[in-house]
Structures are given as C-alpha cells and as structure tokens.
Amino acid sequence: MAVYTQVDEEALGKLLSNYDIGAPISFKGIAEGVENSNYLLETERGRFILTLYEKRVHEADLPFFLGLLEHLAARGLPCPLPVKQKNGSAIAKLARRPAAIVTFLEGMSVSRGTADHTRAVGGALADLHRLGKDYSLRRDNAMGLAGWRKLAHDIGARADKIAPGLGGIVGTEIDYLEERWPKDLPRGVIHADLFPDNIFFLRDKLSGIIDFYFACNDLLALDLVIALNAWCFERKGELNVTKARAMVSGYQARRPLTPGEIEALPILARGAALRFLLTRTFDWLEQPVGALVKPKDPREYLQKLQFHQTAKSAKDYGLDV
C-alpha cells in the first residue's frame, strides 16, 4: 500500500486525453493495493481508480487481469470495470509504467468480519467461480505448489529467524503436500487473495471485490480455503467454526462443492496456509531497513498451518459430512 510513482497534472491531462471520461476534478494518491501506485480520480463523468503497475505485476499478465475484470463485471460481479481508451485498449502507459483506469466502487472493508460477512464472502466467491467459468484467457498460479518449493529454497536457512525449526517444518510440509495434492478437482479462475482488505461492504451488503492481481487458473476449492484462512481465524490462532461454516454454506448456496472437494478441504487449507507463510516469511526477511510499510507477521500463518495439520476431515471446519 503506497504511492510509489508521482503523477503530476500535466501527465494526468495527457493520459486523460486518450479517454472519454472528461476533465479531472480531483486526484489523490491512495494507500491501497499490493505493490502498485493507486490514485483516486474524479472526472466530470464519475469516479475512478488509476493504477500504475510497479514491478511486482508483470505487464504480460495485464490482459488476463483486466480482461477478467471486464468479463466478471459484465456478468454482474461487483468488481471494478476497466475503462477503455479511445483506441479500444484498457492498458495505457504513464510515467514509463503500464497503467489502467477502472471504475470506483463504494463501500468499506471490514477488518474483523462477522459470520454474516463471511457468508456473503463465500457467496461472492462462488459467483466469481461460476461467472469466471467461460473466461477464455489463462494464467498459471505462480504461487502454487511448484512456486512454494522455489520460495522455500530462496528463503533457505533464514526461515529459522522467524520461528525456531521453521525451515524443517516447511520442508516436511512441502514433501507431504507434493505427495498428496489433489489433481482431479474442479478448476477455473480463482481470485487467490480474498483477504478482508479486498472486499467492500456498504450498509452490510457486499458491494465490491477488488485487487485481482493474483488471479489465476487453479483448483476452485483452494480459493475457498484461502478466504477461510483470511477471514475465519481468531487472533490467537483458533478457527472460528461459526464463521467458517457460514462462509462454506454461503459458497455452497451458489456453487455446491463436490464430494472430492469436501474431502480435500484439510489438505487444501494446509497448502493455502503454507503459501502465505512462505510469502510473508520472504517479505519479512527482505524488508528494507526503515521502510514505512511494515510487513505482516508470518507466524500468524504458521499457527494456521498447524491447526490444519491436526484437522481430520471437513467436519473440523464445521461442515456436516
């Protein structure tokens, strides 16, 4: 979350001359998003978010991300709609970076959702999976099983700086997951990062899903347990079964899980926890000295992993099996 690239009114005016959204009325850098520069832009035609893609988002992936938003918004998902330039493309260039303008969504994220919130999140995620079904572009999950092995290698012995024995725990876990990771479950487009920051609510109704920059093709049920990990744990690492049950039943009301998916929930949840344990560990170790943005504590995801390691079946997540 930050504004890394400064855009002045001259550069903005030049950019907007390629669009049909009128002259700017207000323009403010906002603290939102992963590693991009984001501006809240108001013009004579409405409000928008202007994003400049910094190094973590690859330009080659932008047609997938922006095309997906267009696909989903056209089908009624409350996600930002990319605005096209007069030349028909949604991908622009600003300050030597790829850039895009998308519609603004009202609403606010909740930092600690209730079971009503998690039920709504489950429902919206099922909608995303259903509506994404016929999306034609594909993108591999760089943060899938193969990516974890590589990340663990890059972290190496430094893992033990985060928690004693973490390197060994991670290595054993990857071996375990590689051997048993399910292959025949329903696949499709997943959001892959459905944290509370990325969901807006307005008057208790889910009003927005944002930040699709980890979206990819992978197991649909993996997306559900990523969200479950992000929304349904208490501060000390206990699963809130009420929230978990609400999320899964909200999901199933719109897209019933297959028996294979239900059976695989514990192992998928282990993988989902490991993924964020690894990336947070990496970001923690690589943080620049004195940086303003504090990285998130990886140990939160070690606790979640350890919870899932003890789970025997989907019953442990509150499901009636």
Next chain:
Amino acid sequence: MAVYTQVDEEALGKLLSNYDIGAPISFKGIAEGVENSNYLLETERGRFILTLYEKRVHEADLPFFLGLLEHLAARGLPCPLPVKQKNGSAIAKLARRPAAIVTFLEGMSVSRGTADHTRAVGGALADLHRLGKDYSLRRDNAMGLAGWRKLAHDIGARADKIAPGLGGIVGTEIDYLEERWPKDLPRGVIHADLFPDNIFFLRDKLSGIIDFYFACNDLLALDLVIALNAWCFERKGELNVTKARAMVSGYQARRPLTPGEIEALPILARGAALRFLLTRTFDWLEQPVGALVKPKDPREYLQKLQFHQTAKSAKDYGLDV
C-alpha cells in the same frame, strides 16, 4: 505524505457516532499533507478529510489551526471547514491521537504553475491576510528568525555534507538577517507554507487552499515571498520574473503592499529561502535509511538564497518601484 496510523471501520464508526454526518460510504487513506495521517471519507452527507495528527503537529496548536480554518471559511476563503462534533468541539481523539474532520475541496494542485496561476495565488494570499486580520487566537512562528539560529545549531557541521561551505554560508546569512530583519512591517496571520501542493485549481480557477499547519502570526510580506520562492523559480534556479510580477500584482490588487514592505522584499525573500534551506537540510540529514518518502533537495533553496543575495531592490522581482 503518508498514512502512518491505520484506522479500521470499528474505530471509524465509533468516531462518527460523535458527529452528525451520517454513516460512512467510503474511506481511503490518502497521500496528502505534511506529517499527518489523512483519510478521504465519504458519508451519507458528503465528502470529508479525516486527519490524525502525528507528532509534528502539537495538540496545543490545534485550537489555533482549526479555529483559523473556521474563521477563514466563514468569510469566504476556499479552505476546509472543520466539522464539529455533537459536543461542539472540532478536535476529536482517534487511535490515541488528536483528530479532526474537515470538508473536502475539489480541485487539483498544479506542479508547475503559469503566471495565471501565480496571479491567482497572490490574490488568494492577500484574501487570507485581509480575512485573517480579526482572528483572535495567536501563534508564534516557530520557523522564524529565532528558530533558524536553533536549527542551524542542530545541523552543525553536517551542513557541509549537503554542499561544501554550507555551514559557513548559513552562519553568515543568519548574522546578516538578525542585524537587518525588518520589525515595523504589517503583521497578521500567515499561511507560511503556500507551496503548489497546498493550492487546488478547478477549471483554471483557484478552488482550494489547504494545509494550514504552519500558520502563525508574522510579517504578512514574508508569506508573499515564501509563495514567490515556491512558485516563481525555474528548475535551474532562475527567477521567472513574469510569474513573480503576476503573483505580486495579484496580491496588490486585493491588498496593496506598503512602501516599507516593498523595500524589504529582498531581505524577506532571503529569510524565506533560508528557512526552507534549513528545514530541508535538517530533514535530509535525519532521513531514516530506506524510507519510502524521499526528502526534498535542500540545494534548491541554496540557489534561491543566492539569487536573493544579489537582488538590490524589489525591481529585481519585476516590480515597478
């Protein structure tokens, strides 16, 4: 420019229960302001800026700053209007910090203004000086002559890391200014930081003046040369006389300078340049390693100081004397 303190929806809801501005619709941290945390807040009643005051703004000064905004906005200056809580006070508490909600202003800052812009800035500054005349609270200028001596002392020999001989230049300049600094010129409330960031334009009309957190009582003409230094120099340190003349004549159209003020412009401009040379030097030397916010280059103000040292009279700023 940053968001130093995170505010979640729970804390925001609790804060808003003290106001009469309805429920929140949108809430985003924005990159604006000096050293405070700022949020753009939309509620059912409109748009606002929520500011949390971090350590650089002293709580004891808030009644002066917020009272001044109220005083000036009531008299028609396009500045933010503080919103009062149900208890009548505009000063709230949030995340253990003093906080305030003010009205949102449309418009955008221009990074390189034209002579039309500087004329408008001069006019608005004269308005501010006229309208501030009967404001009852007072605040000394911590960044005045006495403050410069102290700052130069705190910087000490490290000044020469910025430019060779800078320590000596600064010492000699402070001696010079202390001996000749004018005492009998018109005084009143000044903005004291009227940089392009702090002025908004909408459809080429000046639509907003923000960031009053250096406002204080001092020589009115000092405020004009602070703005002149900030708006009327070219990148390589040459004064743009057209912009300077436009700014001063825009000012004089609403508040004519006295002969004493006109005569004092060169020395005031030296002091104004020295003030930012010193604070930028200090911030440059004190920057945390790896910080995301790059401090501004102090040498820009050394060039400006050196220009003013060669000025003989107000003629050198384009005035017909």
